[in-house]
Amino acid sequence: MGKSSKDKRDLYYRKAKEEGWRARSAFKLLQLNEQFELFKGVKRVVDLCAAPGSWSQVLSREIFKDENNSDAKIVAVDLQPMSPIDHVTTLQADITHPKTLEKILDIFEGGKADFVCSDGAPDVTGLHDLDEYIQAQLILSALQLATCVLKEGGAFVAKIFRGRDIDLLYSQLGLLFDKVICAKPRSSRGTSLESFIVCLGYKPRAGWNPKLNPNLSTEEFFQEMKIGRPELHDDLSFDAEERKVAPFIACGDLATSYDSDATYTLEKDLQRTSLDPVQMPTAPPYKKALELKRKGELKIIK
Template structure:
């Protein structure tokens, strides 16, 4: 069965269409938020590897409020290699998150460590060679972690996609050095065949 016919039968694909989300992955973030309450007290968010933008859509819906002024003013920065259609209230940076210049452009927006939440749904174009795909995905996670360590407030949250490959424990040990708590979650929306 081709990818598009499989996706069309997928309940989250249909929900995404009905909810006007740009991708079914919106529901991954929604489900993780239901479990971990990502957005309480959060006004400033970095969405890495954000295209086509469904996570940014969820974030802007969750943060929208007429009380968001001053310190509570909403700031959302979305970054991807690919151009994204504009989203109201979302600043977009087109760039490679593994490059210093992109990291610096993001950090500039969050001078003084002011992001409450850093998201990264980064995935390479998979080649089908598991070791290679896991390695490239791990580089995205490490690049996102580097950015998070520069922009997050103390007690801030970093949520990142992770391909559960053989180096997963090494990656987790890096994260555990910086964060008080590190949790692995697999939202129901994640396809059973997915290692993310």
């Protein structure tokens, strides 16, 4: 979590530090769970694009509250290294590579996951069409792994950017899950395109055996189950796309949740203290620049 002036006034940012969360995004998963009871009966979880680990923290704290879940297993996967979290096995790996799937299944001892989630997002460019496309591809990459590791009836949650073509993604997910819902947690800023797709009741396609292959695009991976582009026939006709609209739900108790776009001032009689980050970045993108600066080798181009 950064220290911009807006962040300092953001109540969720401050509460995340006070409660020991690595990022304010922890409240998003907490509010999604409050609405959909995602953790109920869950014993095996895969957290994709997990760094810095706030969602893994939530999973660890909430799932292991139940004494019957002492044998639960949580696997967090990210290309970036992550600092350890209690009850969480971290893998620094590519979610699209078959070896990553093998490692997860080994940790689960051959069992399937009850819940797969992804809070991953690309570095936004400000070009909304491009950002939405890249995010959709990231979701499909997470979905690839989910179809290979998720048990029948399991749940899948991922961050999305809502755009004009989002109904196509809803339709694709609707072929794999009984229920698809677009949810906006109260802790997610209203000014952001960000929402979360909540997919409940995984239903594997009959006769389809998904296998990860790094040489296949996401479209080619899903082609056999027909959630790619409409098939073009020899007479140049094609099947019309079936478009669906997922219901939109605002998550979080409206009576107690704070407005993520509002700023809140501290009470006058409250001592003002600056809280350090819960967990410093393990591999920040500016790490190389800091090393060069220490050595006096950082060149400033004017």
